[in-house]
Amino acid sequence: xxxxxxxxxxxxxxxxxxxxxxxxxxxxxxxxxxxxxxxxxxxxxxxxxxxxxxxxxxxxxxxxxxxxxxxxxxxxxxxxxxxxxxxxxxxxxxxxxxxxxxxxxxxxxxxxxxxxxxxxxxxxxxxxxxxxxxxxxxxxxxxxxxxxxxxxxxxxxxxxxxxxxxxxxxxxxxxxxxxxxxxxxxxxxxxxxxxxxxxxxxxxxxxxxxxxxxxxxxxxxxxxxxxxxxxxxxxxxxxxxxxxxxxxxxxxxxxxxxxxxxxxxxxxxxxxxxxxxxxxxxxxxxxxxxxxxxxxxxxxxxxxxxxxxxxxxxxxxxxxxxxxxxxxxxxxxxxxxxxxxx
Amino acid sequence: xxxxxxxxxxxxxxxxxxxxxxxxxxxxxxxxxxxxxxxxxxxxxxxxxxxxxxxxxxxxxxxxxxxxxxxxxxxxxxxxxxxxxxxxxxxxxxxxxxxxxxxxxxxxxxxxxxxxxxxxxxxxxxxxxxxxxxxxxxxxxxxxxxxxxxxxxxxxxxxxxxxxxxxxxxxxxxxxxxxxxxxxxxxxxxxxxxxxxxxxxxxxxxxxxxxxxxxxxxxxxxxxxxxxxxxxxxxxxxxxxxxxxxxxxxxxxxxxxxxxxxxxxxxxxxxxxxxxxxxxxxxxxxxxxxxxxxxxxxxxxxxxxxxxxxxxxxxxxxxxxxxxxxxxxxxxxxxxxxx
Numbered sequence: 007x008x009x010x011x012x013x014x015x016x017x018x019x020x021x022x023x024x025x026x027x028x029x030x031x032x033x034x035x036x037x038x039x040x041x042x043x044x045x046x047x048x049x050x051x052x053x054x055x056x057x058x059x060x061x062x063x064x065x066x067x068x069x070x071x072x073x074x075x076x077x078x079x080x081x082x083x084x085x086x087x088x089x090x091x092x093x094x095x096x097x098x099x100x101x102x103x104x105x106x107x108x109x110x111x112x113x114x115x116x117x118x119x120x121x122x123x124x125x126x127x128x129x130x131x132x133x134x135x136x137x138x139x140x141x142x143x144x145x146x147x148x149x150x151x152x153x154x155x156x157x158x159x160x161x162x163x164x165x166x167x168x169x170x171x172x173x174x175x176x177x178x179x180x181x182x183x184x185x186x187x188x189x190x191x192x193x194x195x196x197x198x199x200x201x202x203x204x205x206x207x208x209x210x211x212x213x214x215x216x217x218x219x220x221x222x223x224x225x226x227x228x229x230x231x232x233x234x235x236x237x238x239x240x241x242x243x244x245x246x247x248x249x250x251x252x253x254x255x256x257x258x259x260x261x262x263x264x265x266x267x268x269x270x271x272x273x274x275x276x277x278x279x280x281x282x283x284x285x286x287x288x289x290x291x292x293x294x295x296x297x298x299x300x301x302x303x304x305x306x307x308x309x310x311x312x313x314x315x316x317x318x319x320x321x322x323x324x325x326x327x328x329x330x331x332x333x334x335x336x337x338x339x340x341x342x343x344x345x346x347x348x
Numbered sequence: 349x350x351x352x353x354x355x356x357x358x359x360x361x362x363x364x365x366x367x368x369x370x371x372x373x374x375x376x377x378x379x380x381x382x383x384x385x386x387x388x389x390x391x392x393x394x395x396x397x398x399x400x401x402x403x404x405x406x407x408x409x410x411x412x413x414x415x416x417x418x419x420x421x422x423x424x425x426x427x428x429x430x431x432x433x434x435x436x437x438x439x440x441x442x443x444x445x446x447x448x449x450x451x452x453x454x455x456x457x458x459x460x461x462x463x464x465x466x467x468x469x470x471x472x473x474x475x476x477x478x479x480x481x482x483x484x485x486x487x488x489x490x491x492x493x494x495x496x497x498x499x500x501x502x503x504x505x506x507x508x509x510x511x512x513x514x515x516x517x518x519x520x521x522x523x524x525x526x527x528x529x530x531x532x533x534x535x536x537x538x539x540x541x542x543x544x545x546x547x548x549x550x551x552x553x554x555x556x557x558x559x560x561x562x563x564x565x566x567x568x569x570x571x572x573x574x575x576x577x578x579x580x581x582x583x584x585x586x587x588x589x590x591x592x593x594x595x596x597x598x599x600x601x602x603x604x605x606x607x608x609x610x611x612x613x614x615x616x617x618x619x620x621x622x623x624x625x626x627x628x629x630x631x632x633x634x635x636x637x638x639x640x641x642x643x644x645x646x647x648x649x650x651x652x653x654x655x656x657x658x659x660x661x662x663x664x665x666x667x668x669x670x671x672x673x674x675x676x677x678x679x680x681x682x683x684x685x686x687x
Contacts, residue, residue: 028502031498031502032502032505035502039515150649153648154644154645154652155641155644155645155648156601156605158601158605158626159637159641159644162626162629165626170629170631170632283506287510290513291605291606294605305510309513309517310607328505332505
C-alpha cells in the first residue's frame with residue numbers, strides 16, 4: 007500500500023485485492039472441513055435407506071468418487087458461477103434455499119439492526135453525556151446485562167410475557183398461515199410484498215410477527231452499541247473544537263447534539279460491519295426460538311439430516327456475504343472518514 | 349534541617365517527597381494485588397462484584413453434588429416415586445420440575461459445573477495454541493506472520509457460532525456429545541482472538557528499547573521471547589481470558605440450545621434446558637426457562653464485570669488511583685525554601 011494512496015478508488019481496489027485471499031482461505035476451509043467428516047455426503051444423508059449399488063451409482067453421479075483435488079477445483083468453479091449444488095434430502099437447489107429463506111433472514115436482521123442502532127445510540131448518548139452519574143451507571147449496566155443475556159433466553163421471556171400473558175404478539179413464524187398462503191411473493195420480503203400488492207391487513211400481520219424476534223435480536227446487538235457510543239462521545243467531548251464551542255457560550259445540549267454527535271458516530275459504522283457476524287449468529291438462534299423460516303433454521307435442519315451439500319452451500323454463501331459486507335463497510339467508512347484511507 | 353511549621357502528617361495526607369517504602373514478605377504477590385487495593389470508585393465496585401459472582405459460581409461448580417438436592421438426571425426419588433412433570437415450584441422442588449421430570453434447581457447447580465468445566469478446558473486449549481502462535485508470528489514477522497494473519501482474519505470474520513456448530517457436528521462422531529466436543533468446538537472460535545491480541549501486542553513490544561538491549565547483549569530469540577516479550581504480553585491475558593470466558597459461556601449455551609452441545613444424559617447444560625423450555629412458554633410455564641436463563645445472565649455478567657474491572661485496575665492507562673492530597677511546607681520569604 008503506497009503511502010499517498012488517498013484516492014477512494016485506490017483504497018477500494020486494495021481492499022478488494024486483500025479480500026480475495028481471505029475468501030479463498032474460507033472456501034478451502036469449508037471444503038476440507040466438510041470432507042474431513044466421515045463418509046461422503048451421499049452415504050451420510052441416505053446411508054441405510056438405499057442399497058449399496060444405488061448409493062454407489064448416486065455417488066458416482068455426484069462425482070464423489072473422483073480425487074479430492076479434482077473435487078476441490080470443481081467446487082471453486084461452482085462457487086464462482088454461484089452454483090451451490092442441490093440438497094440431498096429434498097432436492098432443492100441451494101440457491102433457492104438462499105433466495106427464499108435468506109429473504110426471511112434479511113427481513114429479520116435488517117429490522118433488528120435498526121432497533122439495535124436506535125436503542126444503542128440513544129442510550130449510549132445519554133450515558134456518555136451524563137458521565138459518572140447514576141444515569142450513566144444504569145446505562146452501562148443495562149448494556150452489560152443485555153449483552154450477557156442469550157438471545158434465546160430473551161426470546162423465551164418475550165414469548166412468555168408478550169405472547170402468553172399479555173397476548174399482544176404472535177410468537178411463531180413470519181405470518182399467519184392464511185396470509186402466507188394468500189400473499190403474492192415477488193421478493194420474498196413479506197413487508198415489501200404486502201406493500202406492493204397493497205394488502206394492508208397482511209402488512210399488519212407480518213409486522214406483528216416481526217416485533218418480538220426483531221426486538222429481541224436488536225436488543226442484544228444494541229448492548230454493544232451502547233458501550234461504543236458512550237465511549238466515543240466521551241472521547242469526542244474532550245476535543246478542542248468542543249471546548250471552543252462551549253467557550254463561545256453555546257448551550258451544552260446543542261454542543262452534544264450538534265457538534266459532538268456526528269463525529270461520535272463515525273466508529274459506529276465500522277462496528278456495524280463487525281457486528282454483522284454476530285448478527286448472523288444471533289439470527290440462527292432467534293430463528294430457532296421463534297420458528298422463523300430463515301436461512302439459519304434451514305441450516306440447522308439440514309445439519310440434523312446430515313445433508314453435507316446443503317450445509318456446505320449455506321456456509322459458503324454466508325462466508326461470501328460476510329466478506330462482501332466487510333469490504334462494503336470499509337468502503338463506506340473510507341468515504342465518510344477520509345482519515346481511514348491511509 | 350529545621351522546619352518547625354510543617355504539620356504532622358495525618359492519616360489522610362503525607363508529606364511531599366518519595367513515597368515511603370516498606371519491606372514486605374511476598375513482595376511479588378503484594379505487587380500483583382496492589383492495584384486491587386488501590387482501586388477506588390466504580391472500578392472497585394465493578395471488580396469486586398465480578399469476583400463475588402464468579403466465586404459464587406465456582407463454589408456451586410466445585411460442590412454441586414453436595415449443594416444440589418437431587419442428581420442432574422434424577423427423575424424419581426430414592427424410593428422410586430417419579431417426580432411430577434413440569435410441576436410448579438414447591439418446597440420439594442424450589443425451582444419446580446421440567447418436561448423431563450428432573451429437578452430444575454439441581455440442573456441449574458450442575459449446569460454451573462458443566463459451564464465451568466467447558467470454559468476452563470476451552471480457554472486452556474485456545475490459549476495453548478493461540479499464545480505461542482501469536483508470539484512467534486509477532487516476533488519473527490515475515491511470511492509466516494502474513495499467512496497466519498490472513499488465515500486467522502478469515503476465521504474471525506466468519507460468524508463464530510456457525511463455525512462452532514459445524515466443528516461440534518464433525519467432532520461429535522469421534523468424541524461423542526460431551527464436555528470434550530463442546531470445549532474443542534468453542535476453543536476453535538477463540539484461537540484467532542488470542543492470536544490477534546498477542547501478535548499485535550508483541551509487534552509493539554518488539555521495538556522497545558529493553559528488547560533491543562537484550563538482543564544487543566546477544567540473547568537468543570528463545571530467551572528474548574520468553575523473558576522479555578512473554579512477560580509483558582502475559583499481563584493482558586487475565587483480562588482477555590475472563591472476557592472470552594464470558595463469551596464462551598454464551599457460545600456453549602447457544603450450542604446446547606441448537607442441539608449440538610452437551611447431551612442431557614452426559615451433563616446438565618443451561619442452553620439445552622432453555623431449548624426444552626421454549627415450548628413451555630406457550631403454556632405459561634415460566635420456571636423451566638427462567639432459572640437456567642438467569643444463571644447464564646448472572647455468570648456472564650459476573651465474568652464481564654470481572655474482566656472489565658481487571659482491565660480498569662491493571663491497565664495503567666485506564667487506572668485511576670486514589671488521590672492523596674499532598675501538603676507542601678509553607679513558602680518562606682527569604683527564598684531558600686529548599687535549602
